Ligand code: HEC
């Protein structure tokens with residue numbers, strides 16, 4: 029069972045956005061390692077879900093496609109490559125098709141969209157096909173997560189959601205796509221629980 033030590037106030041813009049700072053963070057050390065590991069297990073289910081992992085891909089810079097009609101994820105059609113810019117600047121910019129819009133809902137198979145510029149996550153934030161231990165090590169390494177401690181990760185999730193970015197979209201993707209598991213609010217809470225428990229990893 030998840031402890032309800034975190035108070036969340038959900039504020040809706042496009043249905044899923046969170047208010048920044050809406051979360052009262054638990055004290056560091058107030059969460060047991062067992063509860064922290066259980067929270068990490070739920071985090072792992074979210075970040076390896078196609079709504080998240082399809083953009084958090086490796087150095088080939090190729091986004092992945094998946095959905096009810098695709099089965100397993102496969103490389104993005106039309107030979108799309110995001111280049112080292114991760115936004116397609118070298119080839120065809122992602123935003124040619126993935127326009128910026130606060131209205132997430134698209135017809136099935138239309139290019140999905142959200143409130144900020146569509147692009148791949150930086151290559152160091154690679155999750156696609158990675159194990160629990162690998163993702164856990166990456167998420168807690170400031171050299172590979174954008175310089176964030178656990179509070180910074182929580183802030184990133186809240187901030188991105190408040191901009192109707194990928195984090196908000198992942199739970200309301202439209203176009204008949206499966207949303208990421210559970211809710212955005214629970215994911216933010218899990219990040220806080222894992223952090224306050226000392227970011228324990230499955231191999232610890
Ligand atoms: C359309 C592409 C895209 C999708 C889909 C996407 N992200 Fe990201 N993600 C990004 C980009 C770009 C960044 C870099 C932003 C930054 O660091 O400020 C990022 C960074 C992050 C970070 C920062 C730290 C780190 O180690 O990665 C987290 C946490 C994160 N995303 C969570 C998620 C979650 C959870 C989902 C699914 C609900 C998701 N992302 C889906 C593009 C995406």
Ligand code: HEC
Nearest residue numbers: 079082083091094109110115116122125137138139147148
């Ligand atoms: C020529 C148009 C076009 C361009 C350019 C394009 N995409 Fe797409 N993209 C699409 C379409 C259409 C879909 C939806 C396919 C479907 O659902 O059948 C899609 C889907 C995706 C998905 C899958 C989302 C999910 O959750 O399954 C990701 C990730 C993605 N694109 C990333 C990118 C990135 C990153 C770029 C830039 C490097 C990019 N795309 C450039 C048309 C495009």
